[in-house]
Amino acid sequence: MTTRIVELRKGVLKKNDELAHELRSRFEDAGLLVLNLVSSPGTGKTAFLERTLRELRAAGARPAALVGDLETDNDARRLAASGAPVRQINTHGRCHLEAEMIGQHLEGWNLADFDTLFIENVGNLVCPSSYDLGEAVRVALLSVTEGEDKPLKYPTIFNSADIAVITKIDLAAACEFDLGLARKNLHEVRPGITILETSSKTGEGFDAWHSLLESLRAGHPSLHAAHT
Amino acid sequence: MTTRIVELRKGVLKKNDELAHELRSRFEDAGLLVLNLVSSPGTGKTAFLERTLRELRAAGARPAALVGDLETDNDARRLAASGAPVRQINTHGRCHLEAEMIGQHLEGWNLADFDTLFIENVGNLVCPSSYDLGEAVRVALLSVTEGEDKPLKYPTIFNSADIAVITKIDLAAACEFDLGLARKNLHEVRPGITILETSSKTGEGFDAWHSLLESLRAGHPSLHAAHT
Numbered sequence: 001m002t003t004r005i006v007e008l009r010k011g012v013l014k015k016n017d018e019l020a021h022e023l024r025s026r027f028e029d030a031g032l033l034v035l036n037l038v039s040s041p042g043t044g045k046t047a048f049l050e051r052t053l054r055e056l057r058a059a060g061a062r063p064a065a066l067v068g069d070l071e072t073d074n075d076a077r078r079l080a081a082s083g084a085p086v087r088q089i090n091t092h093g094r095c096h097l098e099a100e101m102i103g104q105h106l107e108g109w110n111l112a113d114f115d116t117l118f119i120e121n122v123g124n125l126v127c128p129s130s131y132d133l134g135e136a137v138r139v140a141l142l143s144v145t146e147g148e149d150k151p152l153k154y155p156t157i158f159n160s161a162d163i164a165v166i167t168k169i170d171l172a173a174a175c176e177f178d179l180g181l182a183r184k185n186l187h188e189v190r191p192g193i194t195i196l197e198t199s200s201k202t203g204e205g206f207d208a209w210h211s212l213l214e215s216l217r218a219g220h221p222s223l224h225a226a227h228t
Numbered sequence: 229m230t231t232r233i234v235e236l237r238k239g240v241l242k243k244n245d246e247l248a249h250e251l252r253s254r255f256e257d258a259g260l261l262v263l264n265l266v267s268s269p270g271t272g273k274t275a276f277l278e279r280t281l282r283e284l285r286a287a288g289a290r291p292a293a294l295v296g297d298l299e300t301d302n303d304a305r306r307l308a309a310s311g312a313p314v315r316q317i318n319t320h321g322r323c324h325l326e327a328e329m330i331g332q333h334l335e336g337w338n339l340a341d342f343d344t345l346f347i348e349n350v351g352n353l354v355c356p357s358s359y360d361l362g363e364a365v366r367v368a369l370l371s372v373t374e375g376e377d378k379p380l381k382y383p384t385i386f387n388s389a390d391i392a393v394i395t396k397i398d399l400a401a402a403c404e405f406d407l408g409l410a411r412k413n414l415h416e417v418r419p420g421i422t423i424l425e426t427s428s429k430t431g432e433g434f435d436a437w438h439s440l441l442e443s444l445r446a447g448h449p450s451l452h453a454a455h456t
Binding site: 004005008009012040041042043069070071072074093095122123124125126127143145146147149150152153154155156168171174175 | 232233236237240268269270271297298299300302321323350351352353354355371373374375377378380381382383384396399402403
C-alpha cells in the first residue's frame with residue numbers, strides 16, 4: 001500500500017508542478033511579482049502582510065493577496081482592511097495550498113491590475129514545501145519566539161525558500177533569541193539566503209523589505225523557478 | 229486520482245487505527261499512562277518535556293519519552309539530560325508520527341519499567357490530528373506568542389485533544405496575549421477541555437500539571453480512547 005501511495009503522491013506532485021508551470025508563465029506575462037509566504041502557525045504571516053499591504057498601497061503600489069486557511073476567513077477579513085483585493089482559500093482541512101487552488105481563485109481577476117500578488121500559505125513548516133504555486137519567490141518566515149533551531153529541524157521548507165524573514169524582532173530580548181545562531185542555521189540549510197529582521201508591530205525592517213520587493217519587481221522575477 | 233488517494237488514505241488511517249488499538253491495550257496492560265503531545269513548531273514542547281521529566285524523576289516517578297522529528301536528534305539529546313530513557317523517532321521528512329513508528333521504537337523496552345510515556349509529535353498543527361498513537365491522553369500545546377485564534381484556525385487538532393497547555397505564559401504581557409479570549413476559543417472548539425497555563429522557564433503551572441498527571445495515573449487511563 002505504501003508503494004502505491006508514494007506513486008500516487010508523485011503523480012499529484014507532477015500534476016501540481018505542471019499547473020504551477022502554467023501559472024508562472026501567466027504571472028510573468030502579466031509582469032506580476034508573486035510571492036509564496038510559508039511558516040509555522042503563529043509566526044505572524046498575517047500581521048506581516050497587513051503592514052506590507054497597507055504600506056504598499058500608501059506608496060501607490062497595486063498589491064493583492066490570496067490567503068489559505070483550514071477553516072476560517074479571519075485572515076482575509078484582516079487583510080482586506082488594507083483596501084487591497086484579497087481572497088480567502090479555504091482548504092477544508094488540507095494542510096497546504098496547491099497550484100490548482102491558486103488557479104481557481106484567480107478567476108475574474110485581471111492580473112494586469114496588480115503589480116504584486118502575495119500568497120499566504122497554510123501555517124505548516126512541512127507539507128507546503130513540496131507544492132510549487134507558480135511563485136517567483138518563496139519567503140519562509142520564522143519568529144524569534146520559535147527558537148533558533150527551526151531551520152535545522154524543518155530543513156526542506158527553509159531549503160526551498162529564497163528569502164527568510166525573521167519576525168517579532170521586538171521580542172528578541174524577552175525570548176533570549178540568538179540572532180547570530182539563527183542566521184548561521186539558516187545559512188547552513190540554505191547557503192546565501194537573504195535574511196530580513198522585522199517587527200510588524202514597530203515597523204523595524206520594513207524599509208529593507210520594501211527595497212527588496214522593489215528590486216524584485218524591477219529585476220528577474222523568477223528567483224524561485226531557478227531553484228525548483 | 230483524487231478519489232483513489234482518498235480511498236488509499238482511508239486504508240492507511242484504518243491500518244493505523246488498528247495498530248493504535250493494539251498499542252493502547254499493551255499500554256493499559258502494563259499500567260502505563262501514555263500522552264501524545266502535539267503543537268506547532270516552536271511552541272515549546274521540548275522545553276515543557278525537559279522540565280516535566282526532570283521534576284518527575286526528582287519526585288521518584290519513572291517517565292520515558294519518544295520524540296518525533298523530521299531530521300535531527302537534537303530534542304532526544306536535550307531530553308536525555310533528564311536521566312529518563314528517551315528515543316528519537318526520525319520521520320525522514322514525514323509530517324506526523326504513526327502508530328507503527330511507535331511500536332517499532334518500543335522494541336527492547338520493558339514497559340513495566342515506566343509509569344508514564346510521553347510522545348512528542350512532529351511540530352505540526354494539522355496532520356498529526358488524524359493519527360491515533362494509542363495514547364490515553366492527547367495534549368495540545370499553544371504558546372502565548374502564537375495568538376489567541378489558533379484553536380479556531382486549526383480546529384481538528386484542538387478538537388481531538390483532551391488537555392490544552394498554554395506555554396510561555398511569562399511572555400503573555402509582552403505579546404499582549406488575551407488569555408480570556410484564548411480560553412473562550414479553546415472551549416468553542418472543544419467544550420469543557422482542561423486548560424493549563426504554564427511557563428517552562430519559571431515553572432509556573434507545573435504544580436497543577438503534576439497533580440493532573442498524578443490523577444490521570446491513578447484514574448481511568450483512556451481519556452483519549454473514549455473520544456476517538
